[in-house]
Amino acid sequence: MQGQNNVSRRSFIGGLATALTWAGAYPNLTFPAQNRSQRGPDDYDRMAKLSFNENPYGPSNVVMKAMTDAFKYSNRYGYPDGGITEAIAKHHGVKPDNVLLGAGSGEILKVADDAFLIDHKKVVGVDPTFQTVYQFAVNSRAEAIKIPLLKDYRMDIPGIIKSVKNNYRDVGFVYVVNPNNPTGNIIPKQEIQLLLDSIPGDVPVLIDEAYHHFVDDPNYATSVPYVIEGRQVIVTRTFSKIAALAGMRLGYGLAPKELIARMRPFANGSINAIVKWGGVAALNDTATQDWTKKTTLALRKKVTDQLTGLGYSVIPSEANFFMAHVRRDVTPIIAEFEKKGVLVGRKFPPMVEHLRVSIGTAEEMDRFMTAFKEIFKQT
Amino acid sequence: MQGQNNVSRRSFIGGLATALTWAGAYPNLTFPAQNRSQRGPDDYDRMAKLSFNENPYGPSNVVMKAMTDAFKYSNRYGYPDGGITEAIAKHHGVKPDNVLLGAGSGEILKVADDAFLIDHKKVVGVDPTFQTVYQFAVNSRAEAIKIPLLKDYRMDIPGIIKSVKNNYRDVGFVYVVNPNNPTGNIIPKQEIQLLLDSIPGDVPVLIDEAYHHFVDDPNYATSVPYVIEGRQVIVTRTFSKIAALAGMRLGYGLAPKELIARMRPFANGSINAIVKWGGVAALNDTATQDWTKKTTLALRKKVTDQLTGLGYSVIPSEANFFMAHVRRDVTPIIAEFEKKGVLVGRKFPPMVEHLRVSIGTAEEMDRFMTAFKEIFKQT
Numbered sequence: 001m002q003g004q005n006n007v008s009r010r011s012f013i014g015g016l017a018t019a020l021t022w023a024g025a026y027p028n029l030t031f032p033a034q035n036r037s038q039r040g041p042d043d044y045d046r047m048a049k050l051s052f053n054e055n056p057y058g059p060s061n062v063v064m065k066a067m068t069d070a071f072k073y074s075n076r077y078g079y080p081d082g083g084i085t086e087a088i089a090k091h092h093g094v095k096p097d098n099v100l101l102g103a104g105s106g107e108i109l110k111v112a113d114d115a116f117l118i119d120h121k122k123v124v125g126v127d128p129t130f131q132t133v134y135q136f137a138v139n140s141r142a143e144a145i146k147i148p149l150l151k152d153y154r155m156d157i158p159g160i161i162k163s164v165k166n167n168y169r170d171v172g173f174v175y176v177v178n179p180n181n182p183t184g185n186i187i188p189k190q191e192i193q194l195l196l197d198s199i200p201g202d203v204p205v206l207i208d209e210a211y212h213h214f215v216d217d218p219n220y221a222t223s224v225p226y227v228i229e230g231r232q233v234i235v236t237r238t239f240s241k242i243a244a245l246a247g248m249r250l251g252y253g254l255a256p257k258e259l260i261a262r263m264r265p266f267a268n269g270s271i272n273a274i275v276k277w278g279g280v281a282a283l284n285d286t287a288t289q290d291w292t293k294k295t296t297l298a299l300r301k302k303v304t305d306q307l308t309g310l311g312y313s314v315i316p317s318e319a320n321f322f323m324a325h326v327r328r329d330v331t332p333i334i335a336e337f338e339k340k341g342v343l344v345g346r347k348f349p350p351m352v353e354h355l356r357v358s359i360g361t362a363e364e365m366d367r368f369m370t371a372f373k374e375i376f377k378q379t
Numbered sequence: 380m381q382g383q384n385n386v387s388r389r390s391f392i393g394g395l396a397t398a399l400t401w402a403g404a405y406p407n408l409t410f411p412a413q414n415r416s417q418r419g420p421d422d423y424d425r426m427a428k429l430s431f432n433e434n435p436y437g438p439s440n441v442v443m444k445a446m447t448d449a450f451k452y453s454n455r456y457g458y459p460d461g462g463i464t465e466a467i468a469k470h471h472g473v474k475p476d477n478v479l480l481g482a483g484s485g486e487i488l489k490v491a492d493d494a495f496l497i498d499h500k501k502v503v504g505v506d507p508t509f510q511t512v513y514q515f516a517v518n519s520r521a522e523a524i525k526i527p528l529l530k531d532y533r534m535d536i537p538g539i540i541k542s543v544k545n546n547y548r549d550v551g552f553v554y555v556v557n558p559n560n561p562t563g564n565i566i567p568k569q570e571i572q573l574l575l576d577s578i579p580g581d582v583p584v585l586i587d588e589a590y591h592h593f594v595d596d597p598n599y600a601t602s603v604p605y606v607i608e609g610r611q612v613i614v615t616r617t618f619s620k621i622a623a624l625a626g627m628r629l630g631y632g633l634a635p636k637e638l639i640a641r642m643r644p645f646a647n648g649s650i651n652a653i654v655k656w657g658g659v660a661a662l663n664d665t666a667t668q669d670w671t672k673k674t675t676l677a678l679r680k681k682v683t684d685q686l687t688g689l690g691y692s693v694i695p696s697e698a699n700f701f702m703a704h705v706r707r708d709v710t711p712i713i714a715e716f717e718k719k720g721v722l723v724g725r726k727f728p729p730m731v732e733h734l735r736v737s738i739g740t741a742e743e744m745d746r747f748m749t750a751f752k753e754i755f756k757q758t
Contacts, residue, residue: 247652273626
C-alpha cells in the first residue's frame with residue numbers, strides 16, 4: 001500500500017489538492033500517518049477512526065439492499081438509476097434542472113472552480129475551512145482569498161463582504177461551509193442573509209452544507225430557500241455523512257438552473273451506478289437519519305462535557321465532530337493517540353493547538369476519552 | 380426518470396459534454412431514445428443492449444466477491460484500498476508514480492484537458508472519435524482541432540502530425556483512441572511510432588486504449604513501452620470494458636511521472652471504494668478476460684460474416700463493437716431496431732450511414748441479426 005492515499009472529501013491534508021489521490025508523489029507533505037491507508041485491513045479495522053468525520057455506522061439495511069440489488073448495472077452505462085436526480089429535486093422542492101449530481105459533493109466544488117474561476121479569477125472564503133475549493137483554485141492558477149476566522153473562531157462574514165467588494169471585478173464566487181469544517185460552528189442565518197444582501201447580486205455564493213443534518217441550533221437555516229428564490233446561490237449536500245456513503249461517492253449541488261447550466265459542462269458524469277440507488281433509498285430512510293443524528297449529538301455532548309469538565313475549552317459544534325483546545329501543539333498529541341489505537345484529525349494551521357475529533361461509536365468515544373486522560377495526565 | 384441520463388464513457392451523445400449527466404436540460408439535443416434511461420428497469424432489462432460497447436457478462440465472481448467484501452469501507456475515506464495503484468503499476472511494469480487513478484478513464488481525459496489545455500490551448504485528434512476530450516476542451520474554451528478520418532476510415536496520422544507542426548505553439552496535447560471508437564479499427568504500431576517521432580518531443584500524446592483487450596491484430600501494439608521509455612505519452616486504460624465494471628467507474632492513466640504530476644492536481648480523487656478492490660481482483664482474473672475476449676471475438680466474426688454475406692461492408696474492427704455501412708441514414712434504422720427490442724449505437728456524423736453495434740451475448744446477437752434481416756427486407 002506504499003504511498004497510496006484514498007482520502008477525499010472532508011479529509012483534506014496539507015496544502016495540495018494533489019494529496020487527495022496520492023501522497024507519495026509529495027514526500028515533503030507532512031502527512032499524519034493515520035491519514036494514509038498504508039495500514040492493512042486488520043490494522044485499520046482495530047483503530048478507533050475519529051479522524052475523517054465519517055459516519056461510523058455504515059449504510060442502513062435498506063440502503064445496502066438498494067445498492068446490492070443495483071449490482072446488475074455494474075457493467076452498464078445507460079442504466080435506470082432509480083430516479084436519483086428527481087428524488088433529490090422532490091426532497092428539496094426544486095426541479096431536476098436545479099440539481100447537479102457529483103461523485104461526492106467534492107466534485108461539485110471542483111466543478112464550481114472550473115465554471116466560475118476560469119481565466120484565473122478569485123474565490124473568497126474563510127480560513128481554515130474545507131480546503132478543496134481553494135486547492136483546485138490554486139492548482140488551476142486561479143486565486144483564493146482567505147479571510148481568517150475571528151478570535152472566537154466564528155466566520156468573518158463582514159470580512160468576506162468587504163473582500164468581495166474590494167475585489168469585485170476579479171471575484172468568481174464566494175465559498176462558505178455551514179457548519180464549518182474543521183471548527184464545527186455555524187454561520188447564523190442572519191449572517192447568510194447579510195452576506196447575500198451585501199455583495200453584488202451576480203456573484204455566486206456556494207454554501208457547502210455537508211454537515212447540515214447534524215445541526216440543532218435554531219440560529220442555523222439551510223440556504224436551499226435562496227436557491228428556490230432564484231438568488232445566485234449554490235448549496236452542496238452529500239450522502240457521505242448522514243447516509244454513511246463516503247466511500248461510495250455521491251453528492252450534489254442545488255442552484256438556479258442558469259448556474260447549474262454553467263457548472264454542468266464541467267461535471268465528469270462519472271458516478272458509481274449502485275450508489276445512485278443507495279442515495280434514493282437513503283433519502284427515504286429518515287428513521288435511520290434521525291437515529292444517527294440523535295446518537296451522534298448525544299455522544300458529542302457527553303464527550304465535550306467531559307472535556308470541559310477537565311478544563312479544556314471546546315468550540316461550539318453543530319456537526320459530527322468538534323474541536324478542543326488542548327493548549328499545546330497537536331502534532332505529537334495526534335501521534336500519541338495513534339499509539340493508543342485512536343485516529344484523530346490532522347492539524348489545521350493556524351489552529352495548531354486545536355484537536356479535531358470526529359464522533360464515532362460510543363465504544364470509540366470511550367477509547368478516545370481513556371486515551372485523552374492518559375495522554376494529558378502523563379505529559 | 381424524466382430527462383435523466385446516466386451515460387458516461389463510450390456512450391457520448393450529441394455535441395455537448397453536458398449530455399453526460401443530464402439530458403433534460405438540453406431539450407434541443409437529438410437524443411436517440413435508447414440512449415436515455417427513461418425506461419424503467421423492466422423495460423430496460425428486456426432490451427438487447429448493443430448501444431454502449433458494454434461487456435454484457437458483468438463482473439466475474441471473484442470481482443463481485445472482492446467488491447462485496449469491501450462494502451465495509453462504504454462509509455469511509457481513508458480506507459485500505461487493496462493496493463490498486465500498486466497492482467496496476469506491477470501489472471504494467473511501471474512505478475506507482477506513473478499511475479493516476481480516475482473514476483473511469485473518462486476522468487483522466489478531463490484531467491488531461493485541465494492540465495494541458497489551460498489558457499485555451501488546442502488538442503489535436505481525429506474525427507469521429509470518442510468525444511469527451513473535445514467536449515471538455517470546448518467547454519473550458521480551449522479548442523479541438525479535428526482531423527477527418529481517411530476515406531477508408533483509417534485515422535490520418537500524417538494529418539495529425541501536420542496539424543501539430545502547423546499549430547505547435549498552441550497545441551496542448553494530441554489525443555488518439557486505439558482502437559478507435561466508433562470505428563473499431565486500429566492505428567498500426569508503425570504509425571504510432573511515426574507520430575511520436577515526428578512531432579516536437581514536448582507535446583504530450585494521450586493514447587486511449589480503452590479497447591486494448593479485444594485486439595488481435597499483430598500490427599497493433601500497446602503504447603505502454605513508450606511510457607516506460609519516458610516519452611511524453613499518456614496511456615489510458617479502463618476497467619469498464621474487459622472487466623465489465625462500466626457502472627462502477629474505474630480507469631487510469633499511465634505516464635512518465637512528470638506528466639502524472641502535472642495531471643494529478645486536477646483529479647477529483649473521488650473514486651468509489653469497492654470498485655478499487657474489484658479492480659485488483661479483475662487484474663488477477665485473466666481467465667475471465669481470456670474467455671470474454673474469445674467469446675466476444677467469435678461473436679463479432681459470426682455477425683460481421685453474416686452482414687458481409689448479406690452484402691453490407693463492415694469496417695475491420697479490433698474492438699467489442701463494429702460499424703456496418705447500411706447505405707442509408709441510420710436515424711430511422713436505430714428507431715426500427717428499438718421497436719424490435721434491440722438498442723444499437725447512435726449516429727456518428729459525418730458517418731451517417733454507418734451503424735455501430737456492440738457485441739452482446741450470443742442470444743442478443745441473434746436478436747440483432749433477426750431484426751436486421753426484418754428491417755432491411757421490408758424497407
